[in-house]
Amino acid sequence: MPDPILERALRQVRAEKARDRRRRGVAVAAVCAALAVAVLAGGVHLGRRSVPGERVLVATTADGVRITTTVTPADGWVRLRAVVDGVAAGERCRLVVTDVRGRRYTAGGWVASRLGDTALAGAAVVDPDDLATVDVVTEDGRVLVTSE
Template sequence: MQDPILERALGQVRAERARDRARRRGVAAVACAVLAGAALAGGVHLGRRSVPGDRVLVATSADGVRMTATVTPADGWVRLRAQVDGVEAGERCHLVVTDGRGPGHVAGGWVASRAGGHALTGSVAVDPGAPAVISVVTEDGRVLVTAEVPAW
């Protein structure tokens, strides 16, 4: 014959162990779901943000002119999106792409404002498979900042 107090204590211990196991499984399941969701969301975010072949370039000159440019290859030409900061107000500038086969190709131009940076979108007919250089050049020919585009 067993002691009823001992039986009740053992029953409580078994019940608590079962609850603890269930709680740990639940926590593990939630953690796995959160990690899987984060991985999926990260993949979707990267898929929206990057196009195969895009090159993102960042360059800063000693004078503090900063250029961030995204170069997207196309069939026989490239698209450019650039943000240029640190150019003195009133300065007339051009975004120039040089691919080594001759003079540079102007992708666009602007006059720097007192408000600060300038966003520019343009395109040039250069071979997207060849290395190139993107520069911000003033109207009088001074190169303010340059970034090299690696070959695709």
């Protein structure tokens, strides 16, 4: 005849072991999922930001006009992503690239919004090694901000 106290103790030990295994399994799964998310996020970040030769140019004037430009080299030309802030609403502007010889190329244009900063993309047929400055220029030729 089996001992009921021993049987109950063995059932309790087995139940506790099973519960501990489930807890560990859930914890391991959570850690693995968190690591996978971190690795994927890091890969996406590096994929976006690690273009060979990519430069970020930032400039701010005393009167608060600010430009942040990401210059990505291409084969004999450059791609530009710029964010401009602090330009008076309604002002017609151009994004102008100047090379080391002083030649100027318009890479884009816009009308400043009353809602704040403007994000735009453009391109210029300037060798990436010859790029000197990126300017925000008004329609009447005033240079609002220059980044080098």
